[in-house]
Amino acid sequence: MTAPERFLAACKRMPVDRTPVWMMRQAGRYLPEYRAVRSRVDFLTLCRSPDLASEVSLQPIERFGMDACVIFSDIMMAVEAMGAPVSFGDGGPHIDEPVRSMAAAERLRVTDPETSLSYTMEALRITREALRDRAALVGFVGGPFTLASYLVEGGGSRSYATIKTMLYTQSAVAHALLAKLAEFCALYAVAQVRAGAQAVQVFDTWAGELSPAAYEEFALPYQTKVVGAIREAGVPAIIFVNGCAGKLDLLAQSNADVVSVDWRLDLRNARERLGPGVAVQGNVDPCILLSSPLVVSAAAREAMDAAGPVGHVLNLGHGILPPTPIECARAFVEAPKLSGLPV
Amino acid sequence: MTAPERFLAACKRMPVDRTPVWMMRQAGRYLPEYRAVRSRVDFLTLCRSPDLASEVSLQPIERFGMDACVIFSDIMMAVEAMGAPVSFGDGGPHIDEPVRSMAAAERLRVTDPETSLSYTMEALRITREALRDRAALVGFVGGPFTLASYLVEGGGSRSYATIKTMLYTQSAVAHALLAKLAEFCALYAVAQVRAGAQAVQVFDTWAGELSPAAYEEFALPYQTKVVGAIREAGVPAIIFVNGCAGKLDLLAQSNADVVSVDWRLDLRNARERLGPGVAVQGNVDPCILLSSPLVVSAAAREAMDAAGPVGHVLNLGHGILPPTPIECARAFVEAPKLSGLPV
Numbered sequence: 001m002t003a004p005e006r007f008l009a010a011c012k013r014m015p016v017d018r019t020p021v022w023m024m025r026q027a028g029r030y031l032p033e034y035r036a037v038r039s040r041v042d043f044l045t046l047c048r049s050p051d052l053a054s055e056v057s058l059q060p061i062e063r064f065g066m067d068a069c070v071i072f073s074d075i076m077m078a079v080e081a082m083g084a085p086v087s088f089g090d091g092g093p094h095i096d097e098p099v100r101s102m103a104a105a106e107r108l109r110v111t112d113p114e115t116s117l118s119y120t121m122e123a124l125r126i127t128r129e130a131l132r133d134r135a136a137l138v139g140f141v142g143g144p145f146t147l148a149s150y151l152v153e154g155g156g157s158r159s160y161a162t163i164k165t166m167l168y169t170q171s172a173v174a175h176a177l178l179a180k181l182a183e184f185c186a187l188y189a190v191a192q193v194r195a196g197a198q199a200v201q202v203f204d205t206w207a208g209e210l211s212p213a214a215y216e217e218f219a220l221p222y223q224t225k226v227v228g229a230i231r232e233a234g235v236p237a238i239i240f241v242n243g244c245a246g247k248l249d250l251l252a253q254s255n256a257d258v259v260s261v262d263w264r265l266d267l268r269n270a271r272e273r274l275g276p277g278v279a280v281q282g283n284v285d286p287c288i289l290l291s292s293p294l295v296v297s298a299a300a301r302e303a304m305d306a307a308g309p310v311g312h313v314l315n316l317g318h319g320i321l322p323p324t325p326i327e328c329a330r331a332f333v334e335a336p337k338l339s340g341l342p343v
Numbered sequence: 344m345t346a347p348e349r350f351l352a353a354c355k356r357m358p359v360d361r362t363p364v365w366m367m368r369q370a371g372r373y374l375p376e377y378r379a380v381r382s383r384v385d386f387l388t389l390c391r392s393p394d395l396a397s398e399v400s401l402q403p404i405e406r407f408g409m410d411a412c413v414i415f416s417d418i419m420m421a422v423e424a425m426g427a428p429v430s431f432g433d434g435g436p437h438i439d440e441p442v443r444s445m446a447a448a449e450r451l452r453v454t455d456p457e458t459s460l461s462y463t464m465e466a467l468r469i470t471r472e473a474l475r476d477r478a479a480l481v482g483f484v485g486g487p488f489t490l491a492s493y494l495v496e497g498g499g500s501r502s503y504a505t506i507k508t509m510l511y512t513q514s515a516v517a518h519a520l521l522a523k524l525a526e527f528c529a530l531y532a533v534a535q536v537r538a539g540a541q542a543v544q545v546f547d548t549w550a551g552e553l554s555p556a557a558y559e560e561f562a563l564p565y566q567t568k569v570v571g572a573i574r575e576a577g578v579p580a581i582i583f584v585n586g587c588a589g590k591l592d593l594l595a596q597s598n599a600d601v602v603s604v605d606w607r608l609d610l611r612n613a614r615e616r617l618g619p620g621v622a623v624q625g626n627v628d629p630c631i632l633l634s635s636p637l638v639v640s641a642a643a644r645e646a647m648d649a650a651g652p653v654g655h656v657l658n659l660g661h662g663i664l665p666p667t668p669i670e671c672a673r674a675f676v677e678a679p680k681l682s683g684l685p686v
Binding site (some may be wrong): 020026040110155159161164165168169208209210211212214243245246263265266270285286287288290292295302317321323 | 503551590630
């Protein structure tokens, strides 16, 4: 099987010759060749430069040969394309004017992503052309709740107290904001498919911080809209929620083809609760890749054993960490290629 | 029933006249009378002053009439009593000399808590005497993994990369450190029972960040030791792990009488997976208490409905937040007292 065939078969729970593998944030700071590019341009410039974004997207494929190539970008680029300026510092994304009123939510614009995010479309086209069949091209969008959390909090948060207070005291504003974000993310995801993405992952990273009741009201309906658009565009939808263990039944209701599972639960447990209709992705703790190749290989093999051979995409439980040694990243990508061999 | 009878019956899954209630961190900054005390003394001085610690422990009982009174202290006082100086700033506890070697782990001392933490023992005795039967007195200790995470990281963390790297590359150091912490925490918990605590809660807050396999090796055995000591001392043991949804089966294996559940999962789901032998505590999102009394009452009632009337202690899913309005805290404590009335 070619890498795209293998990856797409796993997403659709079809037989594969071996488990496909990639790593969230695989185009990133742990790679010296990525740091070399970043020494010349800042993060936002890199996101906005199709040639450079394509170059760093391809770097891990050239070095390690993953089965999927995720396009280099940031979930917050969508927010910027809707008219909310974003800056990036050491503390992650920062929103200069947080969205905390109906008027502010109404000022966000559902633009045409072909224009407002043309650089990402171009990066996808260049990358797909360069990849040929070496890896499946994966696009991504932020989940509406997660984007809303940054917009309302003004950046990252530990407690999500500001957005949650909005959910519980100004639910009409929250729903208006979430609906607009979902509308744009659906358009953006479909545009990525037209530009060559062979699957799209929805990163609703912080929706795991909600109670199940709040998730059902404020995350699930908007995820379902984005997932539906991706599937209608003809490619698999992958959904990722960090800390998803208490909401697997709700995650399955999003109709995603693949649920990307964090490392805080066992994939056997996830399988049981998700049921047979959903593929799983994950779920090695990124911190394990700070240890040694031997420990990494064992953890990757354990994830493959837990998930079983059908409908599993080997991945981390969250993005790869910048201090990860190259040889540990390599051991992770190699693990499924060695899985037929004795341990 | 008196409040202690009600609380202890719920812990033992015996019938109660109504669901007992308290709030984690209920002696804290959301109370003006607490802030008045803190304007005169710093946090560490307050922990070390039996009269003042008792005074602030009693404040929420005087104001709201919870069924349990948790002693005012901090889990890090145990670490200090073992010889590792701790300071407290806005960013939480800070360890001047992080423990990252066998030599550093060996320097920690298993002292006699009756002496090294005599102020907490005295605070418990004074508080128990003052309470009479108005509320059950609850002591607490940190979970060994959680204390180790602060000691190794040097403070709080987002990724726990330093301690996890220790687990995966220097497991002998990690086990030596965890064993020593568990030994001291067991002694400390038993001393609290002798000083009047009628139940002891183990706050292994950050153990939820581990994979199930790492939890089983590095958290569970040490929790089990502390829980066993508490139960042998004749009082119920409560265990709290933040983000516990993926590890409920392992939490039940700690043999705790009560599992305190965070808000990220439904208590029905928790009940099912914990089985009938365990009581549950929780699990309203502390952020809900930033809204309005009406919303809080509904959320508390929903938690009681989800848990059922037997073997449930109504509580938050984590500590109450400083900006919580008094009337929302009151609505939470009142909810079970009104539960027989029409909504």
